[in-house]
Amino acid sequence: MSIEQPAALAPGVAPPPRIDLGALLLRRWQPEDLAARLEAVNASFDHLHPWMDWLAEPMTLERRRACDEAEAARWPSQDGSCNYGIFDVEGAVLGAIGIHDRVAPRTVEIGYWCHIAHTGRGVITRSAAALTRIALALPGIDHVEIHCDEANTRSAAIARRLGYRLDRVEPRAIRAPAESGRGMFWVKDNEA
Template identity: 40%
Template sequence: MDLPQQVIELDDLTLRRFDGAADLPELFRVIEEALEHLRPWMPWIAEHSRDRTAEFLARRAERWASGEDHTYAIVLDGAIVGACGLFRRGDTPANGREIGYWLHPAATGRGVATRATRALVEQAFRLPGVDYVEVVHDVANHASGAVPARLGFTEHLRRPAERLAPADTGVDRIWRITREQAKARAATEAG
């Protein structure tokens, strides 16, 4: 099975596989500091605890190996500032992948999520059979929507969704970029 790179270097930004229990203290601290920033949009924050973070990290290796979920620590200037992932949900067709991301508030507004997402799109299209990548977020989460908009994704559809986080409206916005769109955009950016 082909898998994405385990470490992606982007100048001062690195995406790397989580290192299980070794990352627990730092990741837990970053989440603790970002609770109020993440609470409106991330339903898992409601059950946040050190044990839950440890469980999350413990499952990363198995999910990576299965190809189901490739989750990275976002490391800026040597410190974890968030996480991003390339994954398949249970209802995602084999030729599609989804990207998700979150950041500590001190890392927002600096292009970090955009750079990380661009790198994950490149990784997705290195996988055989992947024809498209999506970003899904609540329609009211404008910061999350700005990332795919900057990267040439197009709005694919809006759908009703269960309201799981406090700021959710109950409508998901799904952005999509195809392999062909990504190639054309890369060629344009290359000049």
């Protein structure tokens, strides 16, 4: 039996659908992004698959289309997520990032992935920093969290670099091949 958490985002409250960071653009995925998004995920499959439970096998066009259609129907989506593509100035997909309203009252989670061709260039650090600031400025949000497996040192390094504090490490189900079964829960508090 699961206990459903009250939503952290009040009705009508959401981050902006477009965040311009100069050399990077975070924007709500659009239907015309389907092919580029599919290509980016599949090009990065070997890099993402070990950590992403939603990528147990390469993404098919049909599955990507179904996910995109469900996501495009509302902002935030039905599951309380606000998912962005990360693009460069030419419009190439560099990765993805999102705010997920599934943690606890007054708390949202940030999740992300980077296209394998663009890792190690600060893409996720800059995107997560911006989205953290925006999330903490939303009405009713006191905390932003980043969750990752203890073995996922690259994801933990992002949280550490952005000044998140390690709140706890606890056992959790192994959902992807490289996971250790120990989840790290990083928290950034609203200091306003």
